[in-house]
Amino acid sequence: MRRLELGGWAVIALVLCGLAIPWFLWGSATVVAGLPLWLWWHIGWMGLASIVFWLFTKRAWGIGIETDATDSSEDHRSTPPSRSANGGEQP
Amino acid sequence: MSLTLQLGIIVGYLLLALAVGLVAYRLTDRTAEDFYLASRTFGTIVLLFTTFATLLSAFTFFAGPNIAYQQGPEWILVMGLMDGLIFAILWYVIGYKQWLLGRAYGYVTLGEMLGDRFASRRLRGLVAGVSLLWLFPYVMLQQVGAGTALQALTDGAVPYAVGAGLITAFMILYVVIAGMRGIAWTDTLQGVFMLITTWVALLWVLAAVGGPTAATSTLADTDATATFLSLGSAYYTPQWMLSTAITIGFGVAMFPQVNQRFFAAGSKTVFKRSFALWPILCVLLFVPSFMLGVWARGLEVTIPAGDNVLPAVLAEYTPIWFAALVIAGAMAAMMSSSDSMLLSGSSYFTRDLYRPFIDQQLAARREDMLARVGVVIFATAAFAASLWNPATLFELGDAAFSGFAQLALPVLVALYWRRTTRAGITAGIAVSQAFYLSSLFLAVVPAAYLGWTSGIVGMGLGLVVTVVVSLLTSPAADERRAIYFDGLSAD
Numbered sequence: 393m394r395r396l397e398l399g400g401w402a403v404i405a406l407v408l409c410g411l412a413i414p415w416f417l418w419g420s421a422t423v424v425a426g427l428p429l430w431l432w433w434h435i436g437w438m439g440l441a442s443i444v445f446w447l448f449t450k451r452a453w454g455i456g457i458e459t460d461a462t463d464s465s466e467d468h469r470s471t472p473p474s475r476s477a478n479g480g481e482q483p
Numbered sequence: 484m485s486l487t488l489q490l491g492i493i494v495g496y497l498l499l500a501l502a503v504g505l506v507a508y509r510l511t512d513r514t515a516e517d518f519y520l521a522s523r524t525f526g527t528i529v530l531l532f533t534t535f536a537t538l539l540s541a542f543t544f545f546a547g548p549n550i551a552y553q554q555g556p557e558w559i560l561v562m563g564l565m566d567g568l569i570f571a572i573l574w575y576v577i578g579y580k581q582w583l584l585g586r587a588y589g590y591v592t593l594g595e596m597l598g599d600r601f602a603s604r605r606l607r608g609l610v611a612g613v614s615l616l617w618l619f620p621y622v623m624l625q626q627v628g629a630g631t632a633l634q635a636l637t638d639g640a641v642p643y644a645v646g647a648g649l650i651t652a653f654m655i656l657y658v659v660i661a662g663m664r665g666i667a668w669t670d671t672l673q674g675v676f677m678l679i680t681t682w683v684a685l686l687w688v689l690a691a692v693g694g695p696t697a698a699t700s701t702l703a704d705t706d707a708t709a710t711f712l713s714l715g716s717a718y719y720t721p722q723w724m725l726s727t728a729i730t731i732g733f734g735v736a737m738f739p740q741v742n743q744r745f746f747a748a749g750s751k752t753v754f755k756r757s758f759a760l761w762p763i764l765c766v767l768l769f770v771p772s773f774m775l776g777v778w779a780r781g782l783e784v785t786i787p788a789g790d791n792v793l794p795a796v797l798a799e800y801t802p803i804w805f806a807a808l809v810i811a812g813a814m815a816a817m818m819s820s821s822d823s824m825l826l827s828g829s830s831y832f833t834r835d836l837y838r839p840f841i842d843q844q845l846a847a848r849r850e851d852m853l854a855r856v857g858v859v860i861f862a863t864a865a866f867a868a869s870l871w872n873p874a875t876l877f878e879l880g881d882a883a884f885s886g887f888a889q890l891a892l893p894v895l896v897a898l899y900w901r902r903t904t905r906a907g908i909t910a911g912i913a914v915s916q917a918f919y920l921s922s923l924f925l926a927v928v929p930a931a932y933l934g935w936t937s938g939i940v941g942m943g944l945g946l947v948v949t950v951v952v953s954l955l956t957s958p959a960a961d962e963r964r965a966i967y968f969d970g971l972s973a974d
Contacts, residue, residue, distance in 0.1 A: 405572050412564040413724060414714070421713035426695025430714045431770070434560050438567050438766040442759055445571065449755035456899075457580045458972050 398456050401448065408441050488804060489636060492811035497653060500669045500815070504657050507665030515850040519591050519830045520747045521664040527756040532674030533667035534744050534757070535764060536816060537823045538566065538735060543677070543768055544813040545791045548776030552792040555711040556777045557719040559769050561728050567765035569732030574758050577736050577891075578745035580898055582754060583971045585746035593742050593890075594835035597897060601905040602961040604839045609909065610890065611835030613916055614739050617887055618828050619865060620880030625821040626651060626869040632814055635790075644870055651866040654818060658825050658862075659855045663747065666822050673816050678768055680809050684793075685771035688800045692782060701781035708780050722934030730938035734888035739827035740820075751973040829857030875924075882923055885938030889915040892946040896953075901964055903949065906956040911949025915941045 414433040422429040511517050525533070551558045581596065590596040593614070598607025630647030641649075658666065692698050702708045710716060735741055748754050772793070779786075779796045786795045793813075797806035833853050838845050845853065868876055879886070893911035897903045921928040922937035930937045958964060 409564060409568050409572070412568050413560045415721070418715050418721075419713050421710075423696075423699055423712060426697075426699045427774070428556065428712045428714070431556060431559060434563055435766055435770060438563055438762040441568055441571075441762040445762065446759035448575075449759055453751070453755055454973065456576075457583065459968055459970065 394455065397452060401452055401455060404444060408437075408444060412437055412441075486637060489807040489811055492807055493814060496811055496815045499672075500657060500819075501660075503668050503672070504661030504665040507661045507668060511662055511664060513851050514847055515830075515833070515854050516589070516591060517664075518662040518851055518854050519743065519826065521662070521667060523586065523747055524749045525667060525744075525747050525753060526749055527753045527760075529667050529671050530744065530748050530753055531757040531760060531764065533670035533823075534741060535768075536670035536674040536677070537740050537744070537820055538570075539768065543681075543772050544793055544809075544816065547769070547773055548779070548792045548796075551773040551776035552780045552786070554718045555708075555716060556773060557714060557716070557724065559773045561719075561724050562769050562773070563762075563766060564724075565728035565732040566735070567762040567769075569728060570735050571758060571761040573733065573736040573891075574745075574754075574761065577742075577895065577898065579754055580967075580971070581742070581745040582748050583973060584967065587971070588966070591743070591746060592831055592834050593737070593739070593894070594831065597894065597908065598835070598839070600897065600963055600966055601908060602959065602963060603905050603909070606905060606909050606912075607835050607839060609912060611831040613890065613912065614737075614831055614887070615828060615836075617879065617883040618739055618824055618831075619861070619868075620876040621883040622821055622824050622828065622861070622865040623869045623872075623876055624880040625817055625824070626866055627872060629814065629817055629821075630869065632817075636810075647866060647869055650818060651862050654822055654825060655859050655862045658822050658858045661822075663826060666819065666826060667747075670819055670823070673812065673819055676812055677816065678764075680805075680812060681768060681771045681775075683805070684797060684801060684809060685775060687805070688775060688778070688796060691800045692778070698778040698781060701783075702777070705781065705783070711777065711780070720934055723936070726934075726936040726939045730888040730936065730942065731884045733891035733942065734884035734886070734938075737887040737890040737894070738884070739831055740823035743827050743830065825858050825862050828861045829854055832861065833857045878923060882919075882938075885936070885941075886916070886919060888938055889919050889941050889945055892942050893949040896946065896949045898967055900950075900953075901968060902953055904953045904956045904958045905962055907949050907951075907953030910952040911945045914948045915945030918944055 412434060414430045414437075417430040417433065420428075420430060424432055512522065514522075516522055547558065547562065581590075581593075584590060584596055588596075588599060590599070592611065594607040594610035597610055598604060626647045629650045630643045633641050633646030633650070634643045637646075661669075689695055689698060692701075699712070702711050715721070748757075775796055776792045779792050782796075782799075784792070784795050784799050786792055794806065794810050797809055833850060837853065837857075838850070890912060893908045893915070896911070897908050918928070919937060919941040922930050922941070928937070932940050
């Protein structure tokens with residue numbers, strides 16, 4: 393399950409980067425309250441990114457990086473599933 | 484009046500920085516680890532703002548608003564993506580892993596971390612050598628900038644060589660005394676100061692011109708800027724925006740003074756908090772600072788040739804003392820970025836070149852001494868080069884971010900893929916560097932590929948070469964393949 397979760401976060405990261413520039417507003421010059429609409433999108437999006445990052449630190453921090461100390465076999469490539477919420481305390 | 488005021492503020496700032504440095508010096512252990520990394524003790528605010536100030540200071544105040552003035556506000560999107568998101572994600576993916584490894588094995592530099600894993604002194608030297616190749620001219624550019632700014636500020640009363648020399652001397656004094664701890668503290672002061680003054684400046688200018696709607700509507704009135712507000716232009720193409728954001732975002736993470744800060748965090752919590760706050764902090768600084776540049780264009784603020792936009796806007800709309808304060812702060816920020824670069828440059832030199840290749844038996848106490856000597860040599864050499872200012876170095880400094888970006892993907896592969904071999908990563912780094920350098924200096928290697936820059940093409944090349952060569956070779960017997968993977972935990 394840990395692998396699936398890692399994949400999920402990777403997709404979220406890609407989406408966050410992919411839409412920081414609102415491509416769907418390309419060529420638009422709509423101005424709202426003194427700033428272009430696409431700039432408002434960007435400001436909101438960065439706020440959203442902060443919230444997502446914060447959630448990541450609460451739920452998944454350590455994923456893909458912290459490992460269980462018992463995993464030492466050379467050919468064992470995947471990280472063993474870890475039970476603790478923040479990615480495996482040292483036993 | 485303005486000159487005395489500005490010089491007074493700059494000198495006052497330098498004295499304040501020196502006082503901070505002296506306090507830091509009193510708290511310092513005489514070890515290289517303390518000098519370079521403040522013994523890995525930074526808290527959230529200090530880590531956040533020292534990275535922030537090191538990364539963004541001079542650029543946000545000078546070059547960024549200039550680009551926005553010339554080309555339009557899309558620059559905010561490029562910077563937001565590059566620094567607020569890509570760099571933040573690397574903060575976790577590269578930074579957090581480096582921090583864990585640094586704590587477990589005592590690494591101080593990137594080259595040391597890679598050299599240990601791949602049991603290769605040459606790789607360590609290569610990473611340090613490549614980094615210094617890009618860092619040295621970049622430091623030189625800062626000195627050129629500072630010398631030119633002082634000369635302009637004093638109407639030539641302080642000639643370029645004297646100005647650049649004075650600033651170099653101060654930087655050496657400061658870095659040698661203060662070390663990483665002092666630098667980080669002054670960075671923190673500066674980061675907070677910049678954030679506050681940018682917002683005050685924004686509010687001041689907007690109050691004077693009647694609010695953002697009025698300021699923005701002036702853009703539509705002029706032919707040259709009529710298309711400023713529509714997203715995209717001949718300059719801001721999707722390929723260019725993405726190339727720039729990706730190469731600089733990755734390049735930043737490999738810049739020695741930024742990369743080394745990954746090792747300096749005090750705890751996991753510090754990492755987490757800084758990570759979550761990063762996008763907000765970026766947007767809080769970029770939007771006001773670059774919009775000032777954009778609005779200056781619509782308001783037809785005249786910019787003397789070769790001058791920066793922000794000082795001209797401030798001079799037009801805010802009281803003279805405030806403009807002086809901001810400019811002095813920005814100049815000081817420029818110096819503090821150079822301070823951090825000097826310190827990192829010296830650490831790459833002493834730890835990854837001097838110690839492994841010249842004197843392997845170096846004692847800790849002597850290394851601390853040598854680190855400070857390294858600062859003096861590095862700064863003096865960069866100053867000498869800045870007097871001569873050769874075109875080649877200028878071009879290298881200008882391309883430094885993309886140059887550093889070439890390192891990022893081979894390093895990432897090594898950090899996350901066990902099959903990476905010594906030959907693989909060495910080839911990946913060597914080939915991508917060779918490619919990118921040729922694209923800068925050889926006419927036969929183009930600088931753009933269907934709108935994508937050679938910087939991003941080189942990154943892809945480095946990735947492919949690292950993976951393919953790793954697959955084709957078997958690891959050397961003494962490589963420590965497990966150390967990046969096993970038993971990594973924060974507690």
